Amino acid sequence: MLLVDPIKTLSQFALPFLITLVGLGSQDTSWSLIALPAMVAGAVGIGVLPWLTTRYRITDTQLQVRRGLVQKTTLTAPLDRIRSVDLEASLLRRVLSLTKVEIGTGVDDSRISLDALSVEQGDELRRYLLARRDAGPGSLRDGHSATSSVQVETVAARPPQPADGPSELATIDWAWLRFAPFSLSRLVIVAGAAGVLAQFGENLPFLNSESVGDAWEWVLDQAIALVLGVVAVAALVGWVLISVGGYVIQWWNLRLTREAGNLRLTAGLFTTRSTSVEEKRVRGVQLVEPALLRLVGGAELRALATGVGSGGVTKLLPPSPLEVNRRVGHDVLEASGPLEAALTQHGAAARRRCHARAQWSTAVAAVFATAATIGLDLPWWVPLSVAAVVCAVAVAAGEAAYRQLGHALLPGHLVTASGILLLTRTALERDGIIGWVIRQSLFQRRAGLATLVATTAAGAERVVIRDLDYGRAVALADAATPDVLTPFIA
Amino acid sequence: MTETPTEPAQPGGQLREPANRVSPRAVSYWRLTAFLGALVEWAVLGVGYAFLPGRPWWVTALLVALVLPSVVHLAVMPTLRYRVHRWEVTPTAVHTRAGWLTIEQRIAPLSRVQTVDSQQGALMRLFRLASLTVTTASAAGPITIACLDADVAHGLVAELTAITSSTTGDAT
Structure with a gap:
């Protein structure tokens, strides 16, 4: 601490210090000789203060x-x-x-x-x-x-x-590295870096419009296909390096253990992190399969707990094989079934709702395309083909939303699944349910459907089952938490 | 232990209506607040319309299209909402129904309740109304009974506080 805090403070004040030093130095060099030690001493003082107090x-x-x-x-x-x-x-x-x-x-x-x-x-x-x-x-x-x-x-x-020593639930297997490029979560960082680079790029001396124009002409002179191919390959290689590197840095030496009623996760190459959560506080797990990762049979596992991390959700496993995720998830839940049980689908009315919801995008696209056609005087087939393409995509999305929508009630857990591209299966301990919300919009009431929300203190604090038959929603809630709804059932 | 799905036996469950209606004065209160909101909207629209040069037909059409929904809202919403809003407190649970277009039924066992509050705005005081909110450890689960008779609300707060303070544990 005596070293960490002053260094932290120094690095925070580095810029103002430098500016002051340069400012003073330009007037009279002797000033900076006095100022520098004073500033360092000040930083040390500010840094030491928390330690003393x-x-x-x-x-x-x-x-x-x-x-x-x-x-x-x-x-x-x-x-x-x-x-x-x-x-x-x-x-x-x-x-x-x-x-x-x-x-x-x-x-x-x-x-x-x-x-x-x-x-x-x-x-x-x-x-x-x-x-x-x-x-x-x-x-x-x-x-x-x-x-x-x-x-x-x-x-x-x-x-x-503790009487019982730690028992291991999972350790890193470097064969999992093959999943790293298929997880797009790090793309945000790359995009951010690109944004910063673009900002600075404008100020770089060699990046004026003249030289950019010259470069562009040079590119056009070469075989355009070749250049595009090289760029694509470079981007791909760069992405693989970044994603694999990030994976290694974040998940180096990963160990998920259970000791004395706690789950403990340790990982990290440079910054090592250790998270311990009381097992009683873990009310469920979430198995997340983003579309790309699902293509190669991978998934990610998260724990839903009260009083931990951001939003009560802690990552338990990096992108790794689905089988491993299921095994570890079941170990954490101390039950087998929630992550692989067959789910009940929600029926024809729910399918119609899924499709109707997806087609909103078609309506919006059609309106915008028509407005653009009138405004820009485009040929008549433009809005039609835009609407047709969006409609086809929406049909696929609606069907996927319906296929992946489901629920199951197991002896210990309420299980739900939903998502179009990001398939999420949530298993919530029935004991962790602290209330119910049954919501019916105008459209849902006409179709006899309802959205059932189980409220909980863990994770995102709610588990949503959408477009369930109303009668089934009531029966499901009643069966999941005996006695809570019973007095209100007709 | 392998868990196998246990589907509820009969899929035909039906929640009955909660026993009590909110105060009949709530209708006037909702109508007044809706009217005050609409008044602001109409004033803005009216000023804009008055100062517009020329007033082509489609601006008038737009004005009507914007004003009409708030008139319908004002006419229909309060009575519809009064018909939907209902509440019931049993020794073990709170049950409410609320909304007018989207209808929400909420149920929370009293053993999981963390706080019981009542709110009364200036306008609500005018109508002798008060709202009651029961929260649980979930941000998704607060249950509000809007626009109760003020005396009923205060009695209910005392009753609920007595019940919830007798339960132990941290209700998560």
């Missing part, structure tokens, strides 16, 4: 974190409300063998973070907090958010050891 301690029932010099704040969290303990170590922290601890208490957005504990200290704290959550009161202990031998001793004072 942050203290945490664990009492019988609470975790307390006190920080601040002038304005003091004390955060307290009851130990039995701690739901997740995450460790994160960036490259700089790893070199200094430090780690950052983030503690989730189930209250959205307010995670308690303790930066720069030693690795052993962080690990000890993680194990202690997660074990203490269920155990009885223990001895009082104090800690300083830093590395010093004295505190390591106090914190290392024997946390209750």
Whole structure:
């Protein structure tokens, strides 16, 4: 911490510092000789301050974190409300063998973070907090958010050891790398980088319109097909390198384990992350199959839990074979079936709704194409062919939406699937359902359909089953949570 | 343990109507708020129309097309909504039905309820109305009973608070 924070502060203030230094230096060189040490000292001071003023301690029932010099704040969290303990170590922290601890208490957005504990200290704290959550009161202990031998001793004072050692659910298999190029999630980053490059590109000296024009003429002189082919191959190779590289960096040394009632995921090449969630808080899993990944038999697995990560959804597996996803998913749920059970389809009326919904795009496209035709004086067949093409695509999309729509009620779980390109199957523990919403739009009422929403505290906080026969929706909700609906059924 | 699907036996379930209607004064309240909203819209449209030079026929048509839906809304929505809105609280659950074009039925077991609030705006006070909201640990699950008689709402808040405070656990 004594090193991490000043470096962080220095890097944050680097630009203003540089500007000031250059500004001063241009007037009188001797100024910068005085200014530089002053600035470094200032950064060190600002960086050291949190270390001097942050203290945490664990009492019988609470975790307390006190920080601040002038304005003091004390955060307290009851130990039995701690739901997740995450460790994160960036490259700089790893070199200094430090780690950052983030503690989730189930209250959205307010995670308690303790930066720069030693690795052993962080690990000890993680194990202690997660074990203490269920155990009885223990001895009082104090800690300083830093590395010093004295505190390591106090914190290392024997946390209750879990009886069962960690059991492994999954580890990285480098054969999975073949799925990396088929996962488009990293495309966003590439697009962002391209955007930045385009911004800077305008200011690059050799990229003026003249030289671009020259280059373009040169391109036209060459065989155009050849040039396009080379560009395509280069883009493909670049994409494969980026996606595989990103996959390796993110998922290096992946281990998903179960220990003392917690699921723990560790991974990362440069920045290592460790996420621990109490298993009781995991209310379900989500199997996601994007179209491209499905083509090659891959899928991704996520856990739905309360009080973790962004939106309560944590990635459990990278793009990997569907079979592995199912096995690990069933291991996590401690049930077999939810991720492979045959689903009940929603029937002819639901199919009509799916198609009708998809055809809205045809109507919109037809209106715009007609307006463009009138405005730009295009031939009559333009709007017709645009509408025909969009209509054909919409028919395919509607049919896919219907085929992939389904639900099943298993003894322990409510299972739903939906999606057109992004096929998602969600298995929610029946015990995790905390309410029901049955919604009927005007169109749905005419078709006798309803959208059934199971509300839950985990994940996205809702599981939606669309276009279900109304009677079946009521019966399904009643069967999934016995006694809740019974008094209201006619 | 392999789980096999258990389909509900008879697919013909039907939720009965919740027992109670909201306050009849809600109709006037909804009509007044809809009217105030429409008034703003009409004022903007009217000013725009008055200052438009020439006033070709299609602008008049557009004006009618924009004003007509709000008139229909004003005439139909309050009574329709009053017919749909219903609520019921049993010792174990809350059940509401709301909406007018899209109709929503919500049910939450009281053992999972986290907070019980009542709201009363200035206009609602004029009509002696109050709304009641019951939230659970899910952002998707708040249940609102809109426009109850204020006295009924306050009694209900006390009743629900008593029931929910007697349940243990963190209701997730």
